[in-house]
Amino acid sequence: MIKSEKLLEENQSQLFRIEEMLEVYSDLRSSHQENARLLEREQQHNQELILQLSATSHDLKTPLTVIKGNAELLELAQLGHPQADYAAEILQASHKMEEYCGSLIDYAKTFQIDSNQFIQLSLGDFLAYLQDDWALFSKQESHRFYLQEDCDLSLRLSIHLDYLKRALLNILLNALEHADQNQKEVKLMVSVQQDQLVFAIWNNGPAFSEEMLLGAERLFYQSDQSRNSANPHHGIGLAFSKQVALLHGGRLTLLNLDQGGASVELTISLK
Numbered sequence: 001m002i003k004s005e006k007l008l009e010e011n012q013s014q015l016f017r018i019e020e021m022l023e024v025y026s027d028l029r030s031s032h033q034e035n036a037r038l039l040e041r042e043q044q045h046n047q048e049l050i051l052q053l054s055a056t057s058h059d060l061k062t063p064l065t066v067i068k069g070n071a072e073l074l075e076l077a078q079l080g081h082p083q084a085d086y087a088a089e090i091l092q093a094s095h096k097m098e099e100y101c102g103s104l105i106d107y108a109k110t111f112q113i114d115s116n117q118f119i120q121l122s123l124g125d126f127l128a129y130l131q132d133d134w135a136l137f138s139k140q141e142s143h144r145f146y147l148q149e150d151c152d153l154s155l156r157l158s159i160h161l162d163y164l165k166r167a168l169l170n171i172l173l174n175a176l177e178h179a180d181q182n183q184k185e186v187k188l189m190v191s192v193q194q195d196q197l198v199f200a201i202w203n204n205g206p207a208f209s210e211e212m213l214l215g216a217e218r219l220f221y222q223s224d225q226s227r228n229s230a231n232p233h234h235g236i237g238l239a240f241s242k243q244v245a246l247l248h249g250g251r252l253t254l255l256n257l258d259q260g261g262a263s264v265e266l267t268i269s270l271k
Contacts, residue, residue, distance in 0.1 A: 064101065068094040100236075107236055110163060110243040118160055123197070124153035127190070129161070133169055141176055143184035150191040157197070159248060159268065167244035168199055170237040171264045175203035178262070196250060196267040207256040241266060 071091035079087060131147070138145070168188075175186045185204040192198070241264075242252040249269030257263050 064094055064098050068098065104236060106166075107240045107243065110240065110247055113160060113163070113247055115158075118158050120156060120158055121161070122153065123151065123155040123157055123190070126157060126159065126161070126164070127153070130165055130168055133165060134172055137169065137173060138176055141184060143176055143179065143186060146185070146187040148187065148189040150189065151197070155192070155197070155270075157268070157270075160244070163244045164248065164268070167241040168201070168266060170241050171201045171266065174237060175201050175205075175262075175264070178205040179203040180205055192270070193267075195270050197270055199266045199268075200263055201266075202257065202261050202263040204261045206262065207260070208254050208262050213254050213256070238264075 068091060071087050071094060074087035075084070075091065127147070127149070134145070172186060172188065176184060179185055180203075183204075187202045189200040189202070190198070191200070238252070245252045245266050245268065249271065250267035251265075253265045253267075255263040255265060
C-alpha cells in the first residue's frame with residue numbers, strides 16, 4: 001500500500017513536470033510567433049518606407065533636372081565673380097543630389113526583383129565582367145590589386161548580373177578609398193564554403209571600428225570620418241550591397257582580420 005502511494009506520488013510529480021514543460025513550450029511558441037509577426041510587420045513597414053523614399057526621389061528628379069540645366073546655361077553665360085562661382089556650386093550640388101536620388105531608387109528596386117530577372121553564367125565570365133568595370137573605375141588611383149580564385153571558374157551561377165556587379169564594385173571602390181594612402185592594396189578572394197560562394201574583399205587600410213562592425217550596412221549609416229570628409233558618402237552603398245546579397249540568398253559581413261586591414265564578405269547561395 002505504501003509502495004502504491006509512493007508510485008502515485010511519483011506519477012503525479014512527473015505529470016506535473018510534463019504539464020509545466022508543456023506550459024513553458026506553449027509560452028515559448030507564442031513568443032516566437034509574436035516575434036515573427038513583429039519582424040514581418042517591421043520588414044513590411046521598412047519596405048513601404050523605402051518605396052516612399054524612392055517615389056520622393058523620382059519626384060525630385062524633374063526639378064533637379066531643371067536646376068542643373070539652368071546652372072549649365074549660367075556657366076555658359078560668362079558671368080563675373082562671384083556669380084560664376086555660385087552657378088558652379090549649384091551645378092555641383094545638383095549633381096550630388098541627382099546621384100543620391102539615383103542610388104536610393106536603385107536600392108528600392110532591389111525589393112522588387114524576382115527570379116525572372118536572374119541569368120545563368122559561369123563564375124569565370126562573371127569575374128571577367130567585374131574586372132572590366134573595376135579597371136575602368138579604379139584607373140585614376142595608384143594601387144595594387146590581387147585576385148585569388150580558390151574555386152572552379154566553370155561553376156554555374158544564377159544571378160542578377162547588373163546588381164551583383166554593382167554590389168561588389170561598391171565594396172571594391174570603398175576598399176580602395178580607405179586603403180593605406182602610402183601604398184594602396186586591395187584583394188578579392190573568391191571561394192566556396194558549403195553551399196555559398198564567398199567574395200571576400202580586403203584592403204590594407206585601418207580596421208573597422210566597433211560602431212562600423214555593428215551597423216555600417218544599415219541604410220543611411222555614416223561614420224564620423226565620412227561625415228567630415230570632403231566627399232561624404234550617402235550611407236546607401238553598403239546597404240545596397242547587403243540587400244543584393246540577401247536577394248541572392250547570401251549575407252554581407254564586415255570583419256577585422258588578424259593579419260591587419262579590413263575585410264567585407266559578400267556571399268550568394270549556390271543552391
